[in-house]
Amino acid sequence: MKYKFIGALIGTAVGDASGAPLEGYSMDEVNSVKGRSDTWEMISGRYTDDTEMMIGVAESLIENKGFNGEDMALRFIENYDPGRGYGPGSKEALRRITEGESWEEASKTLFGGKGSYGNGAAMRIAPVGVFYYDDADKLREIAYTSSHITHSHVLGKEGAALQAFSIALAVRGTEKEAMMLELKEFVKTVVYKEKLSKVESLLENGTEVSKREVISELGNGEAAFNSVPTAVYSFLRAGSFKDAIVYAVSLGGDTDTIGAMTGAISGAYYGEGGIPEEWEKKLEEGKKGRQYIRWLGEELYQVKFCI
Ligand code: F2R
Ligand code: MG
Ligand code: MG
Numbered sequence: 001m002k003y004k005f006i007g008a009l010i011g012t013a014v015g016d017a018s019g020a021p022l023e024g025y026s027m028d029e030v031n032s033v034k035g036r037s038d039t040w041e042m043i044s045g046r047y048t049d050d051t052e053m054m055i056g057v058a059e060s061l062i063e064n065k066g067f068n069g070e071d072m073a074l075r076f077i078e079n080y081d082p083g084r085g086y087g088p089g090s091k092e093a094l095r096r097i098t099e100g101e102s103w104e105e106a107s108k109t110l111f112g113g114k115g116s117y118g119n120g121a122a123m124r125i126a127p128v129g130v131f132y133y134d135d136a137d138k139l140r141e142i143a144y145t146s147s148h149i150t151h152s153h154v155l156g157k158e159g160a161a162l163q164a165f166s167i168a169l170a171v172r173g174t175e176k177e178a179m180m181l182e183l184k185e186f187v188k189t190v191v192y193k194e195k196l197s198k199v200e201s202l203l204e205n206g207t208e209v210s211k212r213e214v215i216s217e218l219g220n221g222e223a224a225f226n227s228v229p230t231a232v233y234s235f236l237r238a239g240s241f242k243d244a245i246v247y248a249v250s251l252g253g254d255t256d257t258i259g260a261m262t263g264a265i266s267g268a269y270y271g272e273g274g275i276p277e278e279w280e281k282k283l284e285e286g287k288k289g290r291q292y293i294r295w296l297g298e299e300l301y302q303v304k305f306c307i
Contacts, residue, residue: 001171001301001305002297002298002301003271003272003273004130004170004171004267004268004269004271004272005130005171005268005297005298005300005301005304006267006271006272006294006297006298006301007266007267007268007269007270007271007272007273007274007275007297008126008127008129008130008167008170008171008264008265008267008268008297009054009058009126009127009130009264009267009293009294009296009297009300010267010272010275010280010283010290010293010294010297011126011241011263011264011265011266011267011268011275012050012051012054012123012124012126012260012261012263012264012267013047013051013054013260013263013283013290013293014042014245014263014267014275014279014280014283015245015248015249015256015258015259015260015261015262015263015264015266016047016048016050016051016123016256016257016259016260016263017042017044017045017046017047017048017051017256017282017283017284018042018043018245018249018255018256018259018263018279019248019249019254019255019256019257019258019259019260020044020046020047020048020255020256020259021043021044022034022249022252022255022256023048023085023254023255023256023257024253024254024255025252025253025255026252026253027211027212027215027220027250027251027252027253028252029252030249030250030251030252030255031250034249034250040246040249041278041279042279042282044282045282045283045284045290046284047084047283047284048084048085048256049084049085049086049087049090049120049123050123050124050256050257050260051260051293052079052080052081052084052288053076053079053090053120053123053124054123054124054125054126054127054260054264055075055079055288055292055293055296056072056075056076056078056079056124057072057075057124057125057126057127057128057146058126058127058296058297058299058300059075059079059296060072060075061127061128061131061300061303062296062299062300062303065303065307067142067145067146069103069104069145069146069148069149070102070103072103072146072149073094073097073103073106073149076094076149076150077094077097077098079288080094086120087116087118087120087222089107089110089111089116089118089120089150089151090116090118090120090150090151092110093106093107093110093116093149093150094106094150096109097149103148103149104148106149106150107148107149107150107151107152108152110152111153114153115151115152115153115156116150116151116152116153116156117151117153117154117155117156117159117223117224117225118151118156118222118223118224119156119159119222119223119224119226119227119228119254119257119261120150120151120156121143121146121147121150121151121156121157121159121160121224122147122156122159122160122162122163122224122227122228122261123163123257123260123261125143125146125147125160125163125164125167125264126164126167126264126267126268127296127300128142128143128146128160128164129143129163129164129165129166129167129168129171129264129268130167130168130171130268130297130300130301130304131300131303131304132164132168133167133168133171133172134168134172136165136168136186139161139164139165139168140161140164140165140186142164143157143160143161143163143164143165144157144160144161146160147160147161151224154189155189155191155192155223155224155225156224158187158188158189158191158192158224159192159224159225159227159228160224160228161186161187162183162186162187162192162228162229162232163228163231163232163261163264163265165182165183165186166179166183166231166232166235166265167264167265167268168268169182169183170235170265170266170268170269171268173269176236179236180196180199180200180203180236183196183232184196184197184200191225192225192228192229195218195225195229196229196232198217198218198229199218199229199232199233199236202214202217202218202233202237203233203236203237211250211251214230214233214251215251215252215253218230218233219253220251220252220253220254220255220258221253221254222254222257227253227254227257227258227261228261230248230251230258231248231258231261231262231265232265234247234248234251234258234262235262235265235266235269238266240270240274241263241266241267241270241274241275241276242276242279244262244263244265244266245259245262245263245266247262248261248262248263272294272297
């Protein structure tokens with residue numbers, strides 16, 4: 001179980017770093033840069049906003065032994081490094097909180113008052129998925145409220161909850177074949193129900209499915225509903241952590257984020273031992289690098305089971 005907690009966090013960072021140099025590339029551009037999928041390696045170990053925000057979520061859950069919105073928002077602000085490539089909505093929400101707005105209010109005014117449905121809440125959710133893996137209602141509540149710091153649109157929050165619940169099922173060791181049914185029962189919005197039905201049909205068609213069809217049916221963009229189902233599909237169709245990440249990144253588009261989310265689910269499912277050692281070792285070191293992320297996974301496990 002401990003290695004599943006660590007796996008989800010390190011998996012986020014490895015998936016993020018694997019996709020980061022290719023973010024925004026089309027599928028054809030990715031494949032011309034990376035070549036044959038069986039020879040893929042990580043180009044760089046530098047992570048982006050996806051992992052930096054995930055670190056903030058983990059730090060806050062550990063320190064508070066559960067969710068504390070004000071503290072989590074402060075962690076995001078303390079860790080914020082613009083060089084990691086943040087989405088404009090998240091940047092604006094954090095700026096507003098820095099200037100004194102409450103974490104409950106700051107995200108509500110974004111995008112003409114509709115709030116963000118970007119994937120920025122889902123990409124950072126791994127610590128919530130592992131910490132609340134055994135309680136689906138609590139997991140949904142904390143996924144929604146932690147998302148709200150930057151993402152107040154229901155589709156942004158629901159994307160984060162779907163991603164967190166996928167991670168929870170992976171922690172529980174649910175058979176892949178049984179996951180689809182659980183996920184379809186879990187989601188509440190029509191948009192995600194329809195996307196999960198598409199995931200199911202694509203899986204039924206097995207290896208016949210082209211990447212172009214996957215991109216057209218599920219998406220590969222920055223909206224949560226165009227990337228969380230794609231990560232779930234990338235995990236479910238693959239037989240290993242490595243295959244899942246290589247496939248997710250090969251679709252192009254929001255490669256770091258689809259990589260991070262696929263890595264979180266796969267890391268929780270296979271455990272840290274399923275992550276290629278050379279990929280994990282390539283992750284950046286430094287103050288909040290590889291060793292620190294591993295430590296956060298261990299601490300989350302300690303807080304969950306040993307305190
Ligand atoms: N920002 C980036 N990548 C671009 C820069 C990378 C470059 N390499 C660099 O280093 O500078 N990546 C990160 O952003 C994505 C997560 O975004 P988040 O946090 O959800 O931000 P935001 O702005 O809230 O949402 C993203 C976009 O979605 C559209 N959108 C969201 N809500 C909308 C609404 N209600 N109506 C219309 N559009 C909406 C907008 O286009 C948002 O900008 C990740 O990829 C992460 O890696
Ligand atoms: Mg990113
Ligand atoms: Mg991204």
